[in-house]
Amino acid sequence: MGAGGKGISAIKEWATKIGYEFTGSDDSSSGLHQNNELSTNQLNESKSYNKHFNNKKFESMKEEKNKSNWINIPENSTDFEADCIVTTGVIKKTHPQYIHAISKKIPIFHRADFLKQIIPENAISICVSGSHGKTTTSGMITWLLKTAKENPSYALGDKILEVGKLSELNKSKFAVIESDESDGSMQKLSGNWNILTNIDGEHMDYYETQENLNKAFNKFAVNNVISHISCFDKIFSEEKEADKFSHKEKSNAQLNNQLNNMHKINRTLHSYGIDSKEPILKSIKSNIYAENISINKDSMIFDVKGFFTEKSSGDRVYFNIENIMMNNIGKHNIENALSVILLAKNLINEGTYINDSTILKSMKTFPGMSNRMEGYSDSKNTYIMDYAHHPVEIKALLNCIKNREYKNVKIILEIHKYSRLFNNLDSFVKCLEGFENIIVAPIHSAGEIKDKQLDIKFFNMLNNFMKEQFDGSYNLTKVDKYNELEIYLDQTLKAEKDNKKENIRNLHKSGSKTEPNTFIFIGAGEICKFYRKIVDQLKSSSVIS
Structure with missing residues (x-):
């Protein structure tokens, strides 16, 4: 259930290689649905639901090793047989197929439970979670291990550009997994190594309080883990208003105490950050930090200094890597890179040595992730899609847009979920500062009840x-x-084309060139499909012009 979503689709790639046969249903005809020829079902949003786990039954499924494929289930149909059902956090217990599974005593797995069970038994699992940056960080780790010829298994939240896959199951020493925090399921899916990118007041419709959010991430940090890496200078985003949570300082202290206690239960804690030369916590000093940062229009260069502890001797090993170049600009991407470099250095304790030249090559050649400043340009305009759906992410994106000096920037903004807008209303307004051309697209409700008054406000x-x-x-x-947005863009571009024709003689005389437009599509719902549609039209020459 939820088979067209990226989370289930990523699992499918692993499970089909083992030998499962799948049926699938979902609620919309996204690109993923079309690729997998899935039918539709109406799914509803849910905070949590009961899980039914039957290991004996699960093992018998693995032994069957049926030929794997998707089999369509008609809308709301309960006329199917299954050894188990795998669901996502958006499905209510009132869904007909969920009720059917309960009545037939069919085991129900949350996707995190299921994925945990099919991680290759002897693989070193590396799980990445956090409020922002999970997908890029897990993608960078995957790319690093590919560059190091380790051919890792991976299950990501989106595709690495130039790789084009959400997931892959290989005979490898390593398995890289993005662990979703939106429904708290990262608490189920921790690994041998866990990376926590940051903690922000995100998905508060699920967590309700910052304290609940902190506890959930703490559980992710310490569950079944050998070593944990955290970005301590971003445990709380510096973008958050001081009075956003009245108990912020108390919650921060609680989290810090919890993470400090990792040492008492045989866990190793590592930390990273740009501004982390001095101790972040009283007993913990950042293991790695960046300095000499230079960000230009198309790339950035920085140095890193840090240390790791050699397991066999207990000695600290210091390292210094200079002139690290990345084409994915933004300080947030430096933070992502620091976690990856720190992990790479520590993998020597797992019997894998990754040298500095491999790290440098990996950072320089990392192509980026799908829907993360993914762009297409023609002779007239540039079109950029970014999955940013929280004010902190939008501000980071727009800082990159400013840095790259794009001309005639026009933002097409889709707010993802009314609850997120309600919890961050002022921040959503302020994160758009400095941009004078904005188109507000329909809010993507993600199953929530529409709030027209909030929309208007x-x-x-x-x-x-x-x-x-x-x-x-x-x-x-x-x-x-x-469809109104498509008409609006069509009219806008045609009007500008006519103006350019009218002024062309004057422009030639002055030696000037007409400036192209830069359209920035921002959001995580329907706008992703809309962007793909526009780009496909451009590529096929049935283009808005």
């Missing part, structure tokens, strides 16, 4: 914010349907 607040910045000289548009 956000637009009015944004309008007032832009009016203050640009003294009335700005363009803010709201569309209620995606």
Whole structure:
């Protein structure tokens, strides 16, 4: 259930290689659904539900090793047989197929439970979680291990560009897994090595309080793990308003105490960060930090210094890598890279030595992740898609856009979930500071009840914010349907094309060139499909022009 989502699709790649036969159902006709020829079912959002786990039954399934493929299930049909059902965190216990499974005593696995069971038995598992940066960090680790010729198994939240797969199961010493925090399931899916990128007030519709969020990440950090890596200078985002959570300092102290206690239960704690030369916690000093950072239009260069502890001798081994070059710009990507480099250095304790030249090559050649500043350009315009759906992520993205000096930037913004907008209303407005051309797309509800008043309130607040910045000289548009957005873009580009034709003689005389547009598509719902549609039209020459 939820078979068209990236989480289940990633699992499918592993499980089919083992030999499972799958049926699949989901709630929309996304690209993934179309690729897997899935039918649709109406799924509803849920915070949590009961799990039924039957190891004996599960093992018998593994032994059958049936030929694996997708089999369609008609909408809301309960006319199917299964040895188990794998679900995601968006499915209610009231769903007809869920009820059917309970009545027939069919074991129900959360996707994290199922994935945990099929991780290769002797593999060193590396799990990545956090409020932001999970997909890029787990992708960078995968790319590093590929560069080191380790051919890892991996199950990611999106595709590595130039690789084009969400997941792959290989005969390898390593398995890299993105561990989803949106429904708390990262607590089930921890590995031999866990990386915690940051903690922010995200998915508060599920966690409800910052204290609950902290406890969940702490459980991820310490469950069944040999070593844990955390970005301590981003345990709480510096973008958050001081009064966002009245108990922020108390929660921070609780989390710090919990992580310090890892030492008492035979866990090894490592930390990283850009601004982490001095101790972040009283008893913990950052193991690695970046310095001499230079970020230009298309790339960035920085140095790292750090240390790791050699397991056999207990000695600290210090390292210094200079002139690390990355094409994925932004300080947030330096933080992601630091966790990967620190892991690479520590893998010598797992019997795998990754030298500095391999690290440098990996960082320089990392192609990036799908939907993370993924772009397409033609002779007229540039189109960029980014999955950012939280104000902190949007601000980081737009800082990169400013740094790259794109011209005539037009933002097409899709808010993902009303609850996220409600919890971060002011931040969603302020993260768009400095951009004078914004199109607000329909809010992606993700199963939540639509709140038109909140929608209107956000637009009015944004309008007032832009009016203050640009003294009335700005363009803010709201569309209620995606076909309206397509028409709007079509009209906008045609009008600009006509203007360019009219002014072409003057431009040639002055030696100037007409500036292209840069369209930035931001969001994690329907806008992803809309972007793909636009790019496909451009590539096939049935283009908006």
